[in-house]
Amino acid sequence: MTKTVDLNCDMGEAFGAYTIGDDAAMLEIISTANVACGFHAGDPVVMRDTILAAKAQGVSIGAHPSFMDLYGFGRRRVMGDKPEDLEAQIIYQIAAIDGMARALGWPISHMKTHGALGNMAAEDPVLAEVCVRAVVAVNPKLVVVALPYSEIMKAAEKAGLEVVCEVYADRTYTADGMLTPRSQEGAVIKDHAQSVDQALAMVRDGYIPTTAGTKLPVEAGSICVHGDTPGAVATAKDLREAFIKEGIAIAPFARN
Template sequence: MTRSLDLNCDMGESLGAWTMGEDAAMLDLVSSANIACGFHAGDPPVMRRTIRMARDKGVRVGAHPGFADLYGFGRRRISGERPQDLEAQLIYQIVAMQGMCAVEGHAMTHVKFHGALSNMACEDADLAALCAGAIRAVDPSLVFVTMPYSELAVAAQKAGLAQACEIFADRSYGPDGRLTPRSRPGAVIHDPAASARQVLEMVVEGRIPCTDGSTLPVAADTLCVHGDTPGAVEIARTLRAALEAEGVAIAPFGA
C-alpha cells in the first residue's frame, strides 16, 4: 500500500487581466505545482508570482509546457509542426521556467506536459521521444511526470529520465489506461466524493477503475487535480482528507 503520495496541480494559468483558478488556495493543499510557461496560458509576471507563492508555502515547482495555443488553452490538437521547431518551443518553455525559478531561489524539480500535447504524445512514440529529448537537452536530472500505459512513460525510460507516475482525480479512464477524451460525457469528474472513491481505489488498492468496468494495476507517485476544474479547491481538500484518513501522507515525490 502506498504510504506517501505527491498531490500536484496545474496552475499559473492566468494571463494579463484574465484570472484562471484559485492558485493561492490550492497551494495550501498540494505538494507540487506545474506552472504554465506562457504558450498555452500564463505570462512572465504570473509565472514569477506563482513560483514565489509556491516557494513561500514549501511547494515544489515544475514546468508545464504545451502547444503554442493561447486561444485554445493548449487543448487543440496541432499537427504539421516541424519536429525541430516543436522541440525548440518545448526547450524554450522549460528553460524559461527553470530560469525564473533560479531567480526566485526555488529550484525547479520536474516537467509535465500539458493538454493536447501530452495526450498526443501518450499515443505517438515519436512525439513522446521528442518531449523526452527536450527535457534531457535542458537538464537530465529533471523528473518527467508521465502517465502509466503511455508512450511518454516508454520514452522517459529510453531517455534515462527519472519518472513520477501520475494519476488523475478528476478524469475518467478508458480500458487502455488512457484518459477519456474531454469531448465524451463523463470525461471530467466534478463530484468530490466520486473523485475520492476513484483516487482511493488507485492509491490504496493499486488499480485504475476503467469506464468499461475493468481495472488496471498502477503504482502511483503523484495525483493531479486540474486547477481549472470547477470546484478544484474543494476537490483537492476532500481528496487530501480522504487520503490522510487512510494513512497516506501527502509529500513531494522523491522526498
C-alpha cells in the same frame, strides 16, 4: 513505513487581466505545482508570482509546457509539420521557467506536458521522444511526470530519466489506460465523492477504474487535480483529508 503520495495541480494559468483558478488556496493543500510556461497560459509576471507563492508554501514546482495555443488553452492538436520545431518550443518553455525559478531561488524539479500535447505524447512514440529530448537538452536531472501505460513514460525510462507515474482524480479512463477525451460525456469528474473514490482506488488499492468496467494495475506516485475544474479546491481538500484518514501522507515526489 508510511505510504506517501504526491498531490499536484496545474496552475499559473492566468495571464494579463485574466484569472484562472484559485492558485493561492490550492497551494495550501497540494505538495507539487505544475506551472504554465506562457504558451497555452501564463505570462512572465504570473510565472514569477506563482513560483514565489509556491516557495512560500514549500510546494515543489515544475515546468508545464504545451502547444503554442493560448486561444485554445493548449487543448487543441496544433503540433504542426516539423517535430524539431515543437522540440524547440518545449525547450524554450522549460528553459523559461527554469531560469525564472533559479532567479527566485526555487528551482524546478520536473516536467509535465499539458493538455493535447500530453495526450498525444502518451500515444505517439515519436512525439514522446521529442518531449523527452527537450527535457534532456535543458536538464536531464528533471523528473518526467507521465501517465501510466504511456509512450512518454517508455521514452523517458529508455533515456534514463527519472519518471513519476501520475494519475488523475478528476478525469475518467478508457480501457487502455488513456484519459477519456474531453469531447466525450463524463470525461471530467465533477462529483467530489467520485473523485475521492477513484483516487483511493488508484493510490491505496493500486488500480485504475475504467469506463469499460475493468481495473488496470497502477503504482501511482502523484495524483493531479486540474486547477480550472469546477470545485477544484474543494476536491483537493477532500482528497487530502481522505488520504490522511487512510494513513497516506502527502509529500512531493521531488524536493526543490
